Amino acid sequence: xxxxxxxxxxxxxxxxxxxxxxxxxxxxxxxxxxxxxxxxxxxxxxxxxxxxxxxxxxxxxxxxxxxxxxxxxxxxxxxxxxxxxxxxxxxxxxxxxxxxxxxxxxxxxxxxxxxxxxxxxxxxxxxxxxxxxxxxxxxxxxxxxxxxxxxxxxxxxxxxxxxxxxxxxxxxxxxxxxxxxxxxxxxxxxxxxxxxxxxxxxxxxxxxxxxxxxxxxxxxxxxxxxxxxxxxxxxxxxxxxxxxxxxxxxxxxxxxxxxxxxxxxxxxxxxxxxxxxxxxxxxxxxxxxxxxxxxxxx
Amino acid sequence: xxxxxxxxxxxxxxxxxxxxxxxxxxxxxxxxxxxxxxxxxxxxxxxxxxxxxxxxxxxxxxxxxxxxxxxxxxxxxxxxxxxxxxxxxxxxxxxxxxxxxxxxxxxxxxxxxxxxxxxxxxxxxxxxxxxxxxxxxxxxxxxxxxxxxxxxxxxxxxxxxxxxxxxxxxxxxxxxxxxxxxxxxxxxxxxxxxxxxxxxxxxxxxxxxxxxxxxxxxxxxxxxxxxxxxxxxxxxxxxxxxxxxxxxxxxxxxxxxxxxxxxxxxxxxxxxxxxxxxxxxxxxxxxxxxxxxxxxxxxxxxxxxx
Ligand SMILES: Nc1nc2c(ncn2[C@@H]2O[C@H](COP(=O)(O)OP(=O)(O)OP(=O)(O)O)[C@@H](O)[C@H]2O)c(=O)[nH]1
Ligand SMILES: Nc1nc2c(ncn2[C@@H]2O[C@H](COP(=O)(O)OP(=O)(O)OP(=O)(O)O)[C@@H](O)[C@H]2O)c(=O)[nH]1
Ligand SMILES: [Mg+2]
Ligand SMILES: [Mg+2]
Numbered sequence: 001x002x003x004x005x006x007x008x009x010x011x012x013x014x015x016x017x018x019x020x021x022x023x024x025x026x027x028x029x030x031x032x033x034x035x036x037x038x039x040x041x042x043x044x045x046x047x048x049x050x051x052x053x054x055x056x057x058x059x060x061x062x063x064x065x066x067x068x069x070x071x072x073x074x075x076x077x078x079x080x081x082x083x084x085x086x087x088x089x090x091x092x093x094x095x096x097x098x099x100x101x102x103x104x105x106x107x108x109x110x111x112x113x114x115x116x117x118x119x120x121x122x123x124x125x126x127x128x129x130x131x132x133x134x135x136x137x138x139x140x141x142x143x144x145x146x147x148x149x150x151x152x153x154x155x156x157x158x159x160x161x162x163x164x165x166x167x168x169x170x171x172x173x174x175x176x177x178x179x180x181x182x183x184x185x186x187x188x189x190x191x192x193x194x195x196x197x198x199x200x201x202x203x204x205x206x207x208x209x210x211x212x213x214x215x216x217x218x219x220x221x222x223x224x225x226x227x228x229x230x231x232x233x234x235x236x237x238x239x240x241x242x243x244x245x246x247x248x249x250x251x252x253x254x255x256x257x258x259x260x261x262x263x264x265x266x267x268x269x270x271x272x273x274x275x276x277x278x279x280x281x282x283x284x285x286x287x288x289x290x291x292x293x294x295x296x297x298x
Numbered sequence: 299x300x301x302x303x304x305x306x307x308x309x310x311x312x313x314x315x316x317x318x319x320x321x322x323x324x325x326x327x328x329x330x331x332x333x334x335x336x337x338x339x340x341x342x343x344x345x346x347x348x349x350x351x352x353x354x355x356x357x358x359x360x361x362x363x364x365x366x367x368x369x370x371x372x373x374x375x376x377x378x379x380x381x382x383x384x385x386x387x388x389x390x391x392x393x394x395x396x397x398x399x400x401x402x403x404x405x406x407x408x409x410x411x412x413x414x415x416x417x418x419x420x421x422x423x424x425x426x427x428x429x430x431x432x433x434x435x436x437x438x439x440x441x442x443x444x445x446x447x448x449x450x451x452x453x454x455x456x457x458x459x460x461x462x463x464x465x466x467x468x469x470x471x472x473x474x475x476x477x478x479x480x481x482x483x484x485x486x487x488x489x490x491x492x493x494x495x496x497x498x499x500x501x502x503x504x505x506x507x508x509x510x511x512x513x514x515x516x517x518x519x520x521x522x523x524x525x526x527x528x529x530x531x532x533x534x535x536x537x538x539x540x541x542x543x544x545x546x547x548x549x550x551x552x553x554x555x556x557x558x559x560x561x562x563x564x565x566x567x568x569x570x571x572x573x574x575x576x577x578x579x580x581x582x583x584x585x586x587x588x589x590x591x592x593x594x595x596x597x598x599x600x601x602x603x604x
Contacts, residue, residue, distance in 0.1 A: 034343045037523040040334055105546060105574065106407030106519065114439075136574070137411075137447035138440040145439035190549040223407065227340030227523025229551040250406060253492040255525035278406070278437070 026051075029069075036258035036295040037227050042265065046073055073295075074288045076265040087285065088119040091216070096128070096179040098171065098207060098214035102200060102237050103221035105188030108249035108275050110139065112221055113183050114146030115275070115283035121150050125180035130170030131156035132163040132203060133187035143185050149280060153177070163187065163199065164206040171210035184215070191236030201240050219245045220269070225255035234263045243267075249275030252282070256295055325357055332376055339552030339591045342527045345561050353379055377588050383557055384584035389541060389566035393425065395512040397476050398483045403502055403533055404517035406490030409545035409571055411441065413517055414487040415448035416571065416579040421483050422454060430481035432472030433458035434465040434505065435489035445487055452576050455481070465489070465501060466508050473509060486511070493532030503536050514539040515568065518555065520547045526555035527562045534563040545571035548578065552591050 026047055033043040049072045057064070090097040099116075101109045110133070117127045129147050131154055133139035140156050147154040155170040167184050174182040186203060189196035207214040220243040222230050237243050246264065248257045251274050260271050271286045329350045336346040356375050392398070400417070402410045418429040431449050433456060435441035442458045449456035457472040469486050476484045488505065491498035506514060516530065516539045533539060542559055547570045556567060567582040 031343055034337060035524050037340075037525075040337050104521070104549070106409065108407065136444075137451075138444035141440035141443045142438075149439075190546065192550045193548075223519070223521070225405065225519075225523060225525045225529075226521045227551075227555070228338055229340070229521040229549065232550060250492070252494075253405070253525070254494055254528045255523065259523065 032295055036256035038258035039228050039262050042262035070289055070292050073292045076261050077288045090181055094216050096174045096182045097216050098182045098211060099217045099219055100184045100215040101219045102186050102241055104190050104233055107221045107223040109221045110142050110185050112247050112275055113185050115280055117150045117152050117183060118280045120181045121152055127152040127181045128174040128177060128179040129154045130167055130184040132166040133185050134159055134161050134163050135187040164203045167203050168206050171207050191233050197240040204241050217245055218243045219247055221247045221249060224248045224251045224257035230259040231263060234267055238267060243269055246271040247273040252276040325354060328372055329354055335592060339554035340523045341554035342524055342558035345558050380588035381585045384560050384587055385566050389568050391568060392512045397481055399509050399511040400485045400513045401506060401511040402487050402515055402517055403537060405529060408517045408519045410517045411444055411487050413543055413571055414485045415452055416576055418454045418485050419452040419576045420579050427483045428481050429454050429483040429485055430476045431456045432469060432484060432486045434468050434486055436463045436465055437489045466504050469505050469509050493529045499536050506537055515541050515543050517543045520544045520553040521551045522555040526558045530559040530563050539565060541566050541568035543569050548572045554591050556587050
């Protein structure tokens with residue numbers, strides 16, 4: 001909080017009554033943004049916007065400046081991020097609602113699935129999990145532990161079996177059980193591995209044999225401490241699976257996750273969830289203003 | 299993407315040719331490109347700033363009249379500086395203990411468990427050691443099972459105690475087991491933890507104190523961004539670790555975190571992880587990493603791998 005207020009007061013002092021923001025302030029702003037992993041391109045974009053606004057609306061006070069900064073940065077987040085959502089919802093007209101979770105290794109896919117299952121289950125929705133990570137050591141056991149914790153059924157096969165076949169079975173079983181939500185876990189994979197990305201496309205396609213428009217949501221999980229590589233992740237996973245939603249994990253640490261601003265801006269994919277711990281309740285619905293504010297906190 | 303920076307520098311320095319040597323004024327644009335390349339590669343903001351300052355000092359006064367491509371000259375200066383920053387020789391692992399105790403540490407999902415297996419496999423095959431893996435992650439769902447699967451894959455024994463939730467006691471019991479059964483290396487896998495999690499940091503400090511490892515390794519995901527410095531510093535403050543492991547370098551990240559960490563804790567990067575399989579481990583070469591960070595491709599490694 002201390003560094004937040006000192007940043008804003010410094011910014012205000014240098015900007016108040018001027019029609020141009022001086023270089024020192026912009027340098028400070030640049031440091032805050034780049035250090036939050038916002039990236040050089042997006043940072044320059046934000047700085048341009050601030051300069052424009054300051055040139056237009058002269059004589060700014062702290063509150064206004066604070067507001068402009070938040071607005072301009074939040075404005076880059078995909079428009080579908082209203083910033084006001086607080087609910088874990090699924091559309092009522094899609095039953096079962098199928099969610100496929102993808103991402104590079106170790107970002108928090110399986111954990112996020114456990115937390116989401118808990119949230120949906122708590123709302124009275126019937127959830128079925130599909131263990132389509134058949135590759136990583138003990139990945140199925142890990143999802144099983146989460147399924148037991150939440151108290152929801154899981155569909156699985158042996159390690160090393162075809163992930164597409166697990167996804168298919170899960171959808172069949174979900175339909176038969178009259179499930180509301182089906183969540184498919186997939187193995188972590190680096191986006192530059194062509195064959196593994198093809199496999200993911202196949203997993204997705206196979207689901208359509210059971211439910212035409214499945215998966216209804218492809219959730220890309222990004223580790224909040226990832227730097228600029230997250231851009232390439234978003235790009236390649238979108239190419240392979242048409243990602244519709246982002247989740248950013250591990251924001252309970254010191255990493256800021258700023259790279260999602262540029263990603264959301266460029267790919268128009270909304271950030272929906274943030275992970276803030278390893279516990280079952282440590283998932284929150286993304287709030288863009290709180291997110292932006294966190295850059296200015298120590 | 300490869301040679302991108304070198305091209306840009308050539309362009310930026312084109313104007314220099316008529317000037318004979320690099321001066322404060324004419325190098326400014328070039329340094330901006332260097333800084334930009336470093337930031338795009340996730341080198342820490344402050345470190346990138348200091349770094350360009352040092353490069354500037356080295357570059358000023360250098361004669362460019364005789365060089366056909368001034369960009370290449372700058373790339374060389376930048377690359378040499380980067381390589382030096384990341385440490386000269388590939389650092390080995392200290393295997394002097396009886397048994398040698400190796401403690402893994404790092405954030406969640408960085409690759410500790412996988413690397414524990416890779417290292418055990420490497421020591422077994424390349425150094426004819428008899429390693430024991432010890433499962434001290436009592437938190438993550440199925441963490442113990444995961445280490446057992448890994449151990450089975452490489453035919454290395456795994457010590458675990460599912461009923462016990464005290465990692466210090468498990469580590470000690472594991473070491474006792476190793477002594478009894480003639481293992482000469484003990485690799486302790488621990489739970490992932492955030493540097494801001496005081497209880498968990500105290501826990502690993504306690505493990506460290508109780509077992510006095512010859513090697514404490516900090517495992518970090520090479521895709522890490524600006525936060526790498528904070529985390530590395532916090533872990534080093536608590537553990538005074540001996541070396542760094544950079545994982546997931548089989549991806550296309552530039553891996554600027556390597557420089558950030560090295561600058562902040564000044565500990566050698568000992569190994570890299572280049573895949574999910576147990577064989578995907580390699581020693582670290584600073585100059586290849588410098589090429590990679592500058593976007594010049596990890597050509598040498600790729601050639602050797604093929
Ligand atoms: N602190 C913190 N840790 C998290 C969070 N989300 C996940 N983790 C931890 O990160 C590690 C990796 O999580 P997983 O859910 O296994 O990640 P994954 O993407 O499924 O990994 P792979 O399947 O191996 O690719 C585990 O130790 C989790 O407990 C979070 O929001 N905060
Ligand atoms: N592509 C690739 N994947 C890796 C590498 N090292 C580890 N992984 C993967 O990264 C994910 C996380 O690895 P783990 O070994 O479980 O990481 P960890 O640090 O033990 O995780 P926690 O115990 O949850 O903190 C898994 O999917 C691994 O297969 C690597 O060098 N390359
Ligand atoms: Mg997983
Ligand atoms: Mg582990």
